């Protein structure tokens with residue numbers, strides 16, 4: 518889908534809903550590349566813009582207060598529409614502001630990163646961080662309209678950001694489509710990411726969210742790769758060597774696929790395909806027994822776990838995930854030490 522489809526769908530939506538006042542929330546990076554993206558919206562709509570410093574530090578309650586104040590100073594009422602134009606930081610923060618200002622105004626996301634296109638911008642999870650506590654304060658609040666993704670944004674995205682989004686994309690293939698996984702296996706570089714891959718992920722997530730909007734069961738399937746992924750991401754941040762979210766997720770996909778095989782769910786040949794594929798794009802760290810011990814507390818703190826067990830999403834075949842599979846810490850031990858035999 519192209520920019521013209523997004524502008525057309527937005528213009529039609531604003532006309533149908535009688536919206537005349539739009540506030541675009543974006544960041545400095547996006548503003549630098551796309552300062553006039555919304556200039557073709559209907560002349561009946563007034564557009565204001567808030568440009569935030571780029572980066573996760575903007576996803577704070579302090580920035581939220583500043584945006585609330587900006588909207589109040591501009592006398593924005595409940596008919597104001599917030600347009601979040603950026604990556605996950607902008608859509609999480611903007612969605613949170615939209616859900617709280619005047620007890621809720623309408624909003625939409627125009628995601629500019631691959632990660633936001635296929636994950637953060639869909640499904641109504643909004644929130645801000647409390648210092649180091651990620652997404653500690655937030656709401657479920659759904660966008661008024663789900664817009665198509667414009668993958669031409671990827672042309673101005675740093676390679677590491679595309680790779681991070683690709684980690685999430687591989688996740689969707691593993692939990693939802695063997696055919697998509699076959700297509701990903703044919704890719705030689707990230708420049709071969711296609712709109713239909715992105716559209717599959719968006720549709721898949723929308724269907725899952727429809728069944729479980731409040732993330733109480735079925736939606737946990739989207740956490741595949743994330744139990745290990747979050748632990749690796751938090752550990753890396755704590756030792757001062759941060760890694761991008763989707764890259765940590767890709768590493769988590771590797772270990773959680775292996776766990777699926779070890780538990781007799783995923784056939785060995787399918788595990789082998791995953792083990793061959795992921796290291797072509799991602800560096801997979803070795804998990805020694807010592808490293809596993811360091812990761813465990815992060816996994817045990819995960820809010821999705823109960824009764825001392827760890828709740829994983831696992832695979833029983835490529836293209837099919839099983840949410841909430843309980844595993845004890847001891848059952849993770851075979852993942853460490855023996856790893857070398859599986860790396861080529």
Ligand code: GLY
Pocket residue numbers: 636639640642732736739740
């Ligand atoms: N990112 C996973 C979810 O939205 O549930």
